[in-house]
Amino acid sequence: MENAIKAPDIIREVKRAGIRFIVALPDRVTSERLLKPMLADPDFRVVQVCKEDEGMSICSGLYAAGQRALLLIQYTGLLDSLNAMRGVAIECKSPICFMVGLLGKEPGVPPKQAKRYGIRVVEPVLDAMQIEHELIETESDSTKIVPAIERAYERLAPVVMMIGREPAR
């Protein structure tokens, strides 16, 4: 099995994509090695939210103000916020960039083959809503991050980067 992606590589790529605002709810997959370092990083302004749908709208407002943002949440929050995804991200053509922790997915197992029902349905739900998605799990996946974010801004459409396991230090 390929090594887990390193958290500093994710953070480096997020910065390389021009993102300075992080809008976040804590998720066990990403809290320790992504969110906490981002909270301490002066290059980022982290906006902590109470619910994922408001996070989408904050990112949408930031886009209208000419800023790039990343929404860092858990897959449960993504599923909880599908109407905001429909209205805010898709119908309003907002390039909202998600990093979504797949809490409980087994390392190396494709999301559709995970034991947990909630994880198995994430990709089919995104496909049904015609939302681009990428699995970010192994070292070589770091090269997917900047192109995924750039495509979102080119297409004025959301992109979901699924974090398949806790990143390495």
Added chain:
Amino acid sequence: MMKRDECLKALARRRKDEVVVAVYTAAQEWIHISPSELNFTFVGAMGQGSSHALGLALGRPDRRVVVLDGDGSLLMNLGSLVTIANAAPKNFIHCVCENGTYETNGAVAIPNRGKVSFAGLARGAGYPKTYEFAALDEWERALDGGLLKEDGPILVDLKMEPGEKYPEDFRRLYNVEYRDAFKQTLAKA
């Protein structure tokens, strides 16, 4: 109790270059009362006006952002009060158009109508300043006293009832071409 159009006209008369985020019936009337490319109405889903406004306020701290939220809308996104208080944008004025109903959806009363204190909720969430106005002259005096220039976040509960009717223009409210025009205008401002 203020008539909504009179309340909005009072704000429009004192508007300078503020970004105004408006939702539902207030938005339908605001686009006629104070037409501007800096009107932002593209909130995508009910309850999301205050959160869009927070993104705008954080992204452009040099511009004042006024939200014309609804009471039913705010009830759908109460957590945003905590988020906004925590982010603490000084350029953020959160007006709640309290008509006590889901007016766009059949004018059914909101839960616990008349007993909910939106100013109280905001104070509890950590807003440093809140106001309540039920009389037009008091609202106008506060505006003339510089309310729009005070440090935010501020919540202003405007107790109102429907006034003059304005034609609905869903295209202006929701078409993305107007959002893009807003973005371009704001970028140049």
